[in-house]
Ligand SMILES: Nc1ccccc1C(=O)C[C@H](N)C(=O)O
Ligand SMILES: [Zn+2]
């Protein structure tokens with residue numbers, strides 16, 4: 001069984017306030033003398049399901065095309081931590097983890113916090129992650145944290161504490177995943193970023209494959 005956990009990229013989809021709206025316009029149109037359709041895309045690298053690069057939150061950080069791919073491929077645990085409040089705390093995560101699977105914790109974790117992903121509206125009040133959660137996950141050897149919200153830090157954050165904790169721990173980040181229909185448990189994650197050599201993030205097509 002394959003779960004597609006990527007929101008659709010469409011004109012009019014909600015984007016971070018002030019960020020570039022997603023747009024696709026025709027550059028060539030298949031008609032008369034032209035044998036093909038070719039579009040022109042305008043989008044933020046944080047459109048839809050995406051991987052943040054260190055460059056997003058560190059001046060000297062790597063662009064997304066230069067990061068290791070290992071975090072984006074492999075065993076992963078989906079954890080349900082619905083409606084945690086302003087910040088998901090370590091106690092909340094640990095309680096949720098106890099219900100999400102048995103056996104050793106995989107090196108990737110995806111946190112579901114929405115009961116329904118906001119496909120058509122911008123949610124200014126999405127929950128962030130307490131940096132203590134990130135540090136604890138890093139201590140467990142985590143390679144990647146994924147969330148179904150627009151960011152690891154609340155929308156009004158200026159200090160980006162959760163992102164900086166990720167930087168400290170050397171972890172990778174996925175955001176805007178749609179986990180509405182994914183039961184808690186273990187899966188194989190497949191969500192590779194594009195090899196964009198100058199950008200602070202990349203869209204991904206994120207999927208989860210059931211383990212045999
Ligand atoms: N586009 C933005 C403009 C300004 C501030 C944040 C964003 C983000 O996209 C946040 C994000 N997805 C993040 O990586 O946390
Ligand atoms: Zn982002």
Ligand SMILES: [Zn+2]
Pocket residue numbers: 052150151152163173175
């Ligand atoms: Zn981010």
